[in-house]
Amino acid sequence: MKLTLGFSPCPNDTFIFDALIHHKIETEGLEFEVSYEDVETLNNKAFNGDLDITKLSYHAFAYAAKDYELLDAGSALGFGVGPLLITKDAKMAEQLQALLRDGVALPDVLAGLRVGIPGKFTTANFLLGLAFPQLQNKEELIFSDIESSLLEGRIDLGLIIHENRFTYAQKGLHKVVDLGDYWEGKTGFPIPLGGIVVKRTLDPALKLQLNRLVAESVRFAFANPKSGLAYIKEHAQEMEEEVVYKHIELYVNAYSENLGDEGRKAIQYLFDQAKELNIVPTSTEKIFLT
Structure with a gap:
């Protein structure tokens, strides 16, 4: 089964997805057609429902929640990681x-x-x-x-x-x-920057499978941090290895493997603040997959 997958060419995303798309982990019969795009292009693709699985900004997710729900794995949250x-x-x-x-x-x-x-x-x-x-x-x-x-x-x-x-x-x-x-x-919360979402219309078992595989890909990357270096540098804006790994260390952490309660609370607070300020539309959709 082939699914469309979108993420940025930045080191944090290529680090996370390297093991998944290059079959360094068992993908259980799944194949992925990858689109590498900047975050705003990915946001707009999500608004159009173009991809089965995609990275997007949390701000944009508020506009795409009717079509997508959030995986526990793959997100960029953290302290000291802001724009x-x-x-x-x-x-x-x-x-x-x-x-x-x-x-x-x-x-x-x-x-x-x-x-x-x-x-x-x-x-x-x-x-x-x-x-x-x-x-x-x-x-x-x-x-x-x-x-x-x-x-x-x-x-x-x-x-x-x-x-x-x-x-x-x-x-x-x-x-x-x-x-x-x-x-x-x-x-007092970590800042939610971007997350990985899946189409609501996919089979529920498939969505849970994808969540598990992305988490496994993150764990593989943590255990083998140099495994995808050539792939990461191929797509990075800044080619110096030191900059590449500074970027990864900043944006890929325990929240990337699993949001946990604190990560979910931070995301929910961001959504609530945005709705209170009328920055995003109101929605009754459940945003978290599990």
Whole structure:
């Protein structure tokens, strides 16, 4: 049986799925047709119901919950893993930091700043709205283009995700805020970034099988961290091995094998907050598979 599977080319996803798609674990007769896409493309594919199994951002999941439900395995949650808001202007970074620290609304001159975001439906954009709701002049960019857009002056602020958090400083860019730290300070929960969802219309036994296989793939990766290195580097934006493994260590952890009670509570809180702020549509669908 062949199923369509979508995830990003980033090291955390290729690390998780390497054993599954390359049959390093027993896949029990399942084959996978893989699509490698940036997170916002995956979000939009989920809105269209294009894939049987897919990675998406938790923000986007709120818009796709009618068609998909969440696996316990494969998610990216954690502490200290949040998206970063950065700028080329060190003085602007200090000014925005002070406003956020003091709880002061942005003055009009700053509210119009051009912000590059990795997608409207990313969890990163949701968190940006919590920290700086006045920043509405947003331009959607491929996540890997945000640093260059800042350096070339096409945008004033950039919202970066994935391995770019390890490279921005050496390019002369400055952090305004780690939105993961901001979330953790407000909630005490790990930040839910992205999850793996399956189509509701699949056979219930198949969905449970997929959940188990993804968890087994994660366990294999933890036990054999160098096994998929060539595959991971083939798809990574940053090719240096040190950066690759920093990225994996940041985003792949115990929550990736099993959400557990704490992971589920964090995701539910994110959904509840988004609904309370009218950022996402209300839904009565059960979001967790098991």
